[in-house]
Amino acid sequence: RKEVEQDPGPFNVPEGATVAFNCTYSNSASQSFFWYRQDCRKEPKLLMSVYSSGNEDGRFTAQLNRASQYISLLIRDSKLSDSATYLCVVNGDNFNKFYFGSGTKLNVKP
Amino acid sequence: DAGVTQSPTHLIKTRGQQVTLRCSPKSGHDTVSWYQQALGQGPQFIFQYYEEEERQRGNFPDRFSGHQFPNYSSELNVNALLLGDSALYLCASSLVGSGNTIYFGEGSWLTVV
Numbered sequence: 365r366k367e368v369e370q371d372p373g374p375f376n377v378p379e380g381a382t383v384a385f386n387c388t389y390s391n392s393a394s395q396s397f398f399w400y401r402q403d404c405r406k407e408p409k410l411l412m413s414v415y416s417s418g419n420e421d422g423r424f425t426a427q428l429n430r431a432s433q434y435i436s437l438l439i440r441d442s443k444l445s446d447s448a449t450y451l452c453v454v455n456g457d458n459f460n461k462f463y464f465g466s467g468t469k470l471n472v473k474p
Numbered sequence: 475d476a477g478v479t480q481s482p483t484h485l486i487k488t489r490g491q492q493v494t495l496r497c498s499p500k501s502g503h504d505t506v507s508w509y510q511q512a513l514g515q516g517p518q519f520i521f522q523y524y525e526e527e528e529r530q531r532g533n534f535p536d537r538f539s540g541h542q543f544p545n546y547s548s549e550l551n552v553n554a555l556l557l558g559d560s561a562l563y564l565c566a567s568s569l570v571g572s573g574n575t576i577y578f579g580e581g582s583w584l585t586v587v
Contacts, residue, residue, distance in 0.1 A: 368516075398575070407564055407578040408517065451516055461530050462507075462566075462576060464516035 365390050368454050370465035378473055381442045385468045387452030388434045396455040397428055399437050401448045402467065408451055411437075442472045476501055478567050478579035486585045487555050495550040495582045499567030505529075506548040507576065508540060509564040517564055523548050524570055555586045 370387045377383050389397075397414035412419065414426040414435050425438040435454075439446055452465040479498045487493050499506050505524045509517035519532035523542035542548045546567075552559055562583055566576040 370516075407580050410575055410577070413575065461519060461522060463519065464509075466514070466516045 366465075367391060367456070367463035368452055368465040370452050370468050372466055372468060374469040374471050376471045376473060377442055379442055379444060381472075382438065382440045383442060383470065384439075385437045385450055385452075385470075386434055387436070387454075387465050387468075388432075389452075389454040389463070390433070391454070391456060391463075392430075392433060394454045394456070396462075397426075397435050398453040398462075399424075399426060399435075400451040400453055400464075402451055403448050408464075411450070439470075442470075444472050444474060446470060447472045478565055478577055480563075480565050480579035480582050482582055483580065484583045484585075486587060489555055489557060489586055491555050491586075492551065492553045493555060493584060495552075495563050495565075495584075496547065497550070497565030497567075497579060498545075498547045499565075500577050503567035503569050503577075504546055505568045505570050506542060506546065507566045507568070508548070508550045509566060509578075510534070511562040511564055511581075513561075520550070552584075557586050560584060560586045 399411040400408040401411045402408040418427045423440045427436045449467040449469045451467045481496050507522040508520040511517040521531045526542045537553045539551045562581045564581045565579045568574045568576045
């Protein structure tokens with residue numbers, strides 16, 4: 365079983381739509397959770413950390429469900445510039461060892 | 475404040491050859507991790523260096539080795555290259571400790587022919 369699993373998509377949505385991604389993780393001892401964004405042929409860049417109480421950053425909302433071992437990312441009012449691959453990242457037993465999902469591809473259409 | 479820098483950005487090697495990739499971590503960071511990202515996949519953890527020692531290792535063969543220098547910079551070496559080693563190699567730096575964010579360099583694109 366993979367440490368982190370994501371729906372690969374692609375999610376094709378119109379501008380202005382709300383879209384949600386989920387990600388499941390296998391290690392119940394994981395402590396840190398992140399969403400990274402990766403543009404085509406570029407390095408991953410931190411989008412946001414995911415906190416136990418949930419957190420919001422502008423149009424982006426991240427949630428953590430420890431009981432079910434999944435995290436989610438909600439994007440409201442999608443922009444063309446949101447088109448990218450979104451990577452779910454979870455730390456392993458050691459705090460500095462991170463596991464990445466395969467990414468969910470988002471295409472926002474005009 | 476310099477971010478994570480990697481070199482070279484692109485390179486082409488022949489099967490059986492050896493390659494060395496280099497990374498300088500973000501200023502103030504002491505831990506360097508290397509990841510391999512194949513096309514269409516998420517980054518896969520290769521290994522991590524802290525205090526000039528390999529602290530953790532992912533599921534990669536011994537052909538993959540590394541080093542960390544006193545200035546925290548790091549090298550990734552791959553011997554006896556296979557076609558399947560073609561990928562984007564990402565260096566990530568962080569500060570040792572609980573839950574600290576990792577920051578990536580732009581990566582080195584390796585093509586093995």
